[in-house]
């Protein structure tokens with residue numbers, strides 16, 4: 230109970246830090262004026278891409294286009310202005326009722342205020358384009374900022390509040406001497422006394438049913454991406470993958486259920502079938518050290534490649550071409566086909582799930598971030614594992630296959646390697662494996678350099694993607710437009726910059742800050758060790774920044790998902806009568822609030838993990854602070870920039 234009260238008090242402090250300046254700023258509102266603004270549209274942007282005005286201003290908007298037809302879609306102000314290259318008049322539709330008679334005019338009046346309480350809390354809206362104008366149409370956007378920016382001020386105040394409670398915690402916890410965070414602190418056995426749940430979870434039928442569902446989905450993705458419309462916003466394959474699946478994976482599955490996606494992932498299905506020659510039941514026999522009969526060459530994966538570097542490189546290659554993947558359904562479809570074919574071929578050559586363990590780009594995401602999750606698989610008694618001789622979990626038996634990830638449950642201390650395939654729950658004859666719920670973001674640090682680099686890659690790419698896809702800057706998007714503008718030179722610069730940031734610059738900064746912390750605190754710990762701890766502590770922030778990134782990907786596209794479900798190929802079908810549903814974003818006015826909340830939560834958890842990692846140094850409070858201050862200030866700085874980005 231005491232624990233919960235202290236959390237509540239901390240939350241109250243943070244909210245007060247945000248609320249006080251947010252209320253004060255309301256008294257500094259400028260008098261409303263009237264302003265003329267001309268908005269120029271082009272592939273793929275708006276000029277101006279940011280409109281800042283005072284709350285209550287009257288904006289007199291005129292429009293033009295440099296190339297094809299565009300629109301100025303601003304749902305919060307109930308307007309969708311269609312702009313045509315052949316006329317200086319525009320057609321104004323209402324987003325709330327697009328069937329009502331449009332107004333044809335040369336100038337549109339926008340009163341920059343909201344009704345009631347929203348007038349004080351909604352400060353940022355995005356204007357978008359609702360006329361397909363090319364492959365990167367979905368990213369054409371600009372922003373309208375109403376001053377005073379309550380959200381920005383509230384967020385920055387809260388950030389200071391988080392830093393304040395973090396400072397207090399350093400001095401409080403270090404005084405409480407040797408606070409140790411037990412390996413299974415806060416873990417609760419989910420299956421204890423729940424035999425039905427255990428049966429349901431370990432049933433091969435449950436897992437097979439869910440895998441068949443994801444398999445069907447992946448075939449829909451392949452078929453519609455390859456053969457459907459090239460308009461990615463109307464292609465269900467693209468939307469299933471980049472809006473629904475990405476959101477579900479990032480914001481729901483991984484934070485709460487860890488690598489549960491791997492439990493039902495269809496990618497290794499055919500490979501498993503080739504190796505096992507059985508859909509369900511393990512085949513008795515002997516293959517190398519394993520107690521199952523496996524087919525194929527079953528070679529050992531090269532020792533020098535037994536790390537996270539191969540998958541990091543595959544991930545970076547895909548990340549480099551992410552715009553092409555999202556904007557070109559055919560490329561998306563071919564990539565998914567490759568992701569089905571490669572693991573299948575690899576399983577004929579290398580033992581177990583070599584693709585999952587060393588190559589899978591999805592595991593760059595689900596692996597590290599599963600360490601944040603509230604679900605984990607562990608043994609029940611370490612003693613039983615220590616005394617266990619047959620190690621069925623690792624080597625298999627007639628009840629369960631040998632662990633496809635080559636793990637021994639007795640040695641699992643963190644989530645990232647375990648693909649939650651559930652075999653060990655079936656194979657351990659001592660019933661010594663269970664699923665646990667536990668506090669969010671409870672794993673800290675990183676085990677080795679490749680894992681640390683993988684974490685820093687996720688951290689960096691979440692920021693790069695936010696700027697690239699959610700930012701208002703058309704010039705940034707030009708750097709990745711190799712589709713219709715064929716900007717290969719700019720793309721080369723972008724690729725080089727991205728790889729350098731991910732592999733050199735950000736790790737270099739973290740290394741330098743770790744070194745600075747050691748020097749400041751006159752600590753004799755190795756720089757590498759502190760560097761690995763600091764790299765691992767970026768995880769919560771990285772995950773939360775990813776969540777902030779995927780929120781608009783889903784919320785903005787909800788209507789398009791409905792439309793595309795009814796007409797999956799974009800061929801004019803209408804299965805459910807929703808193919809022509811007018812575009813409506815889901816709660817666009819709250820998206821910046823949700824993003825700010827996600828980023829601040831990430832900062833709080835990352836700072837907490839940095840502090841917890843430092844406590845093992847057994848320094849006094851002042852030197853503990855000096856050890857972690859450089860990297861913490863860096864993180865706070867990055868958070869401020871992301872808050873500025875998402876809310877302003």
Ligand code: SF4
Nearest residue numbers: 491494496585589591
């Ligand atoms: S590691 Fe990759 S391919 Fe393997 S199960 Fe997980 S997501 Fe699927």
Ligand code: SF4
Nearest residue numbers: 614617621622638657
């Ligand atoms: S989980 Fe079971 S099979 Fe594996 S080492 Fe522990 S007791 Fe043995």
Ligand code: SF4
Nearest residue numbers: 632647648650651653
């Ligand atoms: S440890 Fe168990 S659940 Fe995890 S991958 Fe191995 S067999 Fe599957």
